[in-house]
Structures are given as structure tokens and as C-alpha cells.
Amino acid sequence: MEVFTYLCSPLKKADHLIIHKNGKMNNYELMVIFTPVLSDDEYKAAQKKYESFVKENGGEVVNSKPWELKSLAYPIAKKTTGLYWVMEYKAPSSFNEKLKIQLLRDESVMRHMFTILDKYAVEYNAKKRSGVSSVTENAEV
Amino acid sequence: MARANEIKYLTAIKTDNRPKKYCRFRKMGIHYIDYKDGEFLKKFLNEQGKLLPRRITGNSLKFQRKVSQAVKKARQMAILPYVTDLLK
Numbered sequence: 001m002e003v004f005t006y007l008c009s010p011l012k013k014a015d016h017l018i019i020h021k022n023g024k025m026n027n028y029e030l031m032v033i034f035t036p037v038l039s040d041d042e043y044k045a046a047q048k049k050y051e052s053f054v055k056e057n058g059g060e061v062v063n064s065k066p067w068e069l070k071s072l073a074y075p076i077a078k079k080t081t082g083l084y085w086v087m088e089y090k091a092p093s094s095f096n097e098k099l100k101i102q103l104l105r106d107e108s109v110m111r112h113m114f115t116i117l118d119k120y121a122v123e124y125n126a127k128k129r130s131g132v133s134s135v136t137e138n139a140e141v
Numbered sequence: 142m143a144r145a146n147e148i149k150y151l152t153a154i155k156t157d158n159r160p161k162k163y164c165r166f167r168k169m170g171i172h173y174i175d176y177k178d179g180e181f182l183k184k185f186l187n188e189q190g191k192l193l194p195r196r197i198t199g200n201s202l203k204f205q206r207k208v209s210q211a212v213k214k215a216r217q218m219a220i221l222p223y224v225t226d227l228l229k
Binding site for chain 1: 172173175176177179214216217218219220221222223225
């Protein structure tokens with residue numbers, strides 16, 4: 001039995017690596033705060049730009065949600081409001097570095113953040129999108 | 142011989158039975174804590190916007206870690222403040 005597991009375990013590990021090398025798609029979420037000085041059209045154009053950038057690089061946009069103008073909890077770059085935008089997407093793991101460069105070069109982006117979504121997070125987001133009251137709302141003290 | 146009413150204890154006997162604390166995430170079957178939901182995360186903060194300890198919220202270690210990660214993410218994205226007064 002011991003010999004058997006010894007023989008099997010390295011094989012399993014190798015399998016995992018092969019899948020990864022062939023460009024396994026991961027689930028990510030990007031949140032961006034644009035400066036509030038953007039006009040409506042510029043705001044939409046910026047969202048489109050990044051969405052198409054995901055698609056160009058072999059990714060897939062799952063959901064894109066503009067939060068519109070929202071007040072910040074503390075001032076960023078001397079501004080008290082920001083245009084929030086949340087995008088959920090699937091992409092190969094090497095993609096985020098490319099996107100990061102684009103975001104940092106963009107002057108209209110005040111702040112951005114990537115989040116790696118696990119299976120529970122994907123499930124949660126899908127539920128929230130379909131309008132089912134999220135479970136967290138029920139979790140009172 | 143000591144009678145029953147003369148027996149003295151070294152430590153006070155517990156008389157009040159507080160309800161046992163529980164982890165609300167375990168109980169409700171929540172697996173993911175959303176950093177975008179600022180109002181929900183405020184339940185785990187005190188008035189200055191600091192994280193409440195586990196002994197008060199009753200969270201299990203696994204979910205306390207997730208809560209703290211979510212709060213820190215929310216702070217980065219200006220959904221929650223780093224420092225404040227009168228948060229609630």
C-alpha cells in the first residue's frame with residue numbers, strides 16, 4: 001500500500017502542473033476607482049477599454065458593474081468622491097501583470113485592486129447578480 | 142461538623158448563565174465574506190473602525206481571518222475608513 005501511494009503521488013502533482021502550463025483560467029475581480037472629474041462618456045469608454053483588453057488577452061468578462069459616483073471613506077488624491085467600477089473576469093494567471101501596467105499608466109485611475117476569487121466567491125457573486133438576497137444579510141448578531 | 146450553610150467556597154460560584162457564543166458564519170453556512178459590503182463589515186468594527194476581537198464577536202479563527210482580510214481590502218478601497226470616530 002505504501003509503495004502504491006508513493007508511486008501515485010508524484011504523478012498527480014505532475015498532472016496539476018501540466019494543466020497550469022496550458023493556461024488554466026482563473027477567476028479574478030478587479031475594482032477600480034476613477035477620478036470623479038471624468039464625464040459619463042469617458043467613464044463608460046474607460047470601462048470598455050479595459051473590458052476589451054481582457055478579451056484581447058484571452059480572457060473572458062463575466063460581469064461588469066459600475067457603481068457610479070460614491071463618496072470615499074477618506075480622501076484620495078485630495079478628492080472625496082470616486083467613480084467605482086467592479087469587473088469580474090476569467091483570465092490566465094499571467095494576465096494581471098499586463099493589466100496592472102495599463103492601470104498604473106492611466107491617469108484617470110486613482111486606485112485599483114485585484115482579488116482572486118475562490119469557488120465560494122464565484123458562487124456568492126453569481127447569487128448576488130441573480131437577485132437572491134445574499135446570505136450575509138441574514139447573519140445578524 | 143460543618144453544616145450546609147456554613148460551607149465557603151474559594152471562588153465564587155457562577156450564577157448567571159450567559160448564552161454560549163457561536164460563529165455566525167459557521168451557523169449560517171457562509172463561506173465567502175465580501176469586502177464590497179461595507180455595512181456588513183461594520184458589525185465587526187468598533188467605533189474607531191478597529192477590528193473587534195474574537196472573544197466579543199464569537200467568530201471561529203478561520204472566519205475571523207477572512208473578516209480581517211475583507212476589512213483590510215475594504216479599507217484600501219476607501220469603503221471603510223482606516224481611522225475615524227463615531228463610526229456607528
